[in-house]
Amino acid sequence: MAKATTSREFTREEVGLALRNPGMPLEGLRYDITPIEMHYLLVHFDIPSVDQETYEITVGGRVRTPLNLSLDELKARPAVTMPVMMECAGAGRAHLSPRPVSAPWRDEAIGCAEWTGTPLRPILEEAGLLDDAVEILFTGHDRGIDQGVEHNYERSLSLEDALREEVILAYGMNGRPLPARHGSPLRLVVPEWYGMASVKWLKEIKAVSEPFEGVQQALLYQYRQSEEDPGTPVTRKRPHALMAPPGIPDFFSRMRHVPAGRTLVEGRAWSGWGPVKRVEFSADGGHTWADATLGEPVGRYAWVRWSYEWDAREPGEYELCARATDSTGRTQPIDNDEAWNQGGYGVNGVQRVAVMVG
Ligand SMILES: Nc1nc2c(c(=O)[nH]1)N[C@H]1C(S)=C(S)[C@@H](COP(=O)(O)O)O[C@H]1N2
Numbered sequence: 001m002a003k004a005t006t007s008r009e010f011t012r013e014e015v016g017l018a019l020r021n022p023g024m025p026l027e028g029l030r031y032d033i034t035p036i037e038m039h040y041l042l043v044h045f046d047i048p049s050v051d052q053e054t055y056e057i058t059v060g061g062r063v064r065t066p067l068n069l070s071l072d073e074l075k076a077r078p079a080v081t082m083p084v085m086m087e088c089a090g091a092g093r094a095h096l097s098p099r100p101v102s103a104p105w106r107d108e109a110i111g112c113a114e115w116t117g118t119p120l121r122p123i124l125e126e127a128g129l130l131d132d133a134v135e136i137l138f139t140g141h142d143r144g145i146d147q148g149v150e151h152n153y154e155r156s157l158s159l160e161d162a163l164r165e166e167v168i169l170a171y172g173m174n175g176r177p178l179p180a181r182h183g184s185p186l187r188l189v190v191p192e193w194y195g196m197a198s199v200k201w202l203k204e205i206k207a208v209s210e211p212f213e214g215v216q217q218a219l220l221y222q223y224r225q226s227e228e229d230p231g232t233p234v235t236r237k238r239p240h241a242l243m244a245p246p247g248i249p250d251f252f253s254r255m256r257h258v259p260a261g262r263t264l265v266e267g268r269a270w271s272g273w274g275p276v277k278r279v280e281f282s283a284d285g286g287h288t289w290a291d292a293t294l295g296e297p298v299g300r301y302a303w304v305r306w307s308y309e310w311d312a313r314e315p316g317e318y319e320l321c322a323r324a325t326d327s328t329g330r331t332q333p334i335d336n337d338e339a340w341n342q343g344g345y346g347v348n349g350v351q352r353v354a355v356m357v358g
């Protein structure tokens, strides 16, 4: 498991991971659909180069009829296009103290792209799951070492989760072929879950008769309060609202500067547990809150726009905050450390944006 540090400084390795895995600049919160080049990226190992011409995905294991599907065969199947908001489970990790050492995300491990692909369920039905199949295992072409174990990136879903009709095998992003960094030629997209479930560069889909216990399933992506804690799996995205920082930034400190008077603050909010029902805004660091206005949802699995007309009359320094609550009543902790866990997963404390007025 990653070691935790209380130091403010990031290690060379953390900076290296951050450079390989850029986030979405928060000004991207102004778009319903995130442009491809703004969407965050998370690549654990190396980006594999997979030849589209000879590409085939195998569907095997505990099935009656194993299948081999080429990219053309996949594209000839019924196609769906849907906006899906994706967030890395490590979002918010760098806010924690002590900080688990891994990809040092603050708030920007997000994006909402329009994915095109074919539903997984009919493919599994065609292959015919045998009675003893309990999970579907998705294996990527990328290979590396983590937790001292060499493995391909791979994760499983329970049958119930894998058979959800909105789980798709995607070959398109924002109307373009899937870019190499996002999993070309084919990736899984699992709406509502944190990003780790959406396995990229798919090599194999396999029905298995035992729960999968690989590194990316059983060792990583578990909420654990201590080394001894057996953990509970990281699954759906916790509620989260973010604002596009208003005004203009100072280059180095990122302090925002806005003129006194009315400023429209806008952002997006999401939850993987149910639709966002409420977004609140605070201009005093979370002491007092007011309801923001919610826009029309971009799609069932996308994020929703919110806005608040902030009247900043008095010059001075402010701390702006936003907080989402979903239809299940789940909301965000006021302090990131309330969501502290060993791996730094699902850290959704309210965002804090320092603003200088006048
Ligand atoms: N094969 C493979 N799939 C993967 C990963 C990976 O490293 N290898 N990273 C996962 C994680 S942790 C996230 S958050 C998402 C990121 O998807 P994106 O880079 O398209 O935003 O992909 C997931 N799928």
Ligand SMILES: [Mo]
Pocket (backbone or CB within 6 Å): 042, 087, 088, 089, 090, 195, 196
């Ligand atoms: Mo992730």
